[in-house]
Amino acid sequence: MFRSRPDAPLIETVLVEDGRIRRFDHHLVRLRRSGAAPRQVTAVRALAGTWLRTAVRPTVVRFDVAAKTAVASRARTPGPADPVRLAVVPGFDPADETREQKRAERGWAEAAEALARDAGADEPLLASAAGLVGETSRASLFVVDAAGSILTPPVRGILPGVTRAWALDAAGATEHALTVAELGEVRAAFLTTAGRGVVPVAAIDGHALGTDDRVAELAAAWRALR
Structure with missing residues (x-):
């Protein structure tokens, strides 16, 4: 099992779009709770202000917060919110508290993503040795069960x-506490991520999923957030 180093630099990723960053204060709170110093949080806020003034198109901005260097930022084009195919791969450990902080060391994610590509999927869905489902390498998972309830794994070993x-x-x-066995009864599913918003899941391990009107409604509500 690959564990993140607790001394690896913290990162925070946001979407700059139409002069706004959705729920930016919540990102700063998470950064502070992960161990960033107040001066570093202030520096992230200042850098974000620069991006808000200068970005002319939707831009995903990553802030790197390390102990002995200045806060830095880098940008990339957002990925599409098109439906994705997931493949269940090993790599989730509910006891790994290092995964509850967003850090720059991403070896675990790259390994999982390679396994998903080999399985013909777009993204990995991490599962534990005991069959518990966690998250993908880049997003949180929600499912609609057979009764129509929307469920998501608890934050234990996930971001x-x-x-x-x-x-x-x-x-x-x-x-x-969703299990791999329960995935076979899932009617629909979606991912949530700051960079793409609400992303429908088309299939898990080759099993095609249906749609749910609430997913599209949630995606529209996210796009409307200020």
Whole structure:
């Protein structure tokens, strides 16, 4: 099992779009709770202001926060919010608290993504040796079960996503220790991520999923956030 180094630099990723960063204060709170110093959080806020003034198109900005260097930022083009295919791969450990902080060391994610590509999927869905489902390498997972309830794995060994927290309330979702076996009964699913918003899941391990009107409604609500 690959574990992140607790001394690896912290990162925070946001989408700059139309002069706004959705739930930016929540990103700063997470950064502070992960161990960033107040002066570093202030520096991130100042850099974000520069991006807000200068970005002319949607831009995903990553802030790198290390102990002995100045806060830095880098930009990339956002990925599409098109439906994705997931493949269940090993790599989730509910006891690994280092995964509850967003850090620059991404070897675990790259390894999982390679396994997913080999399986013909777009993204990996991490699972534990005991069959518990966690998250993808870049997003939080929500599923619609056979009864129509929206469920998401609890934050134990996974990142407390800012968009996840919003969707948990907005969708009336429930935290549930989801298992790989239960995935076979899932009617629909979606991912949440700051860079892409609400992303429908088309299939898990080759099993095609249906649609749910609430997913599209949630995606529209996220796009409207200021």
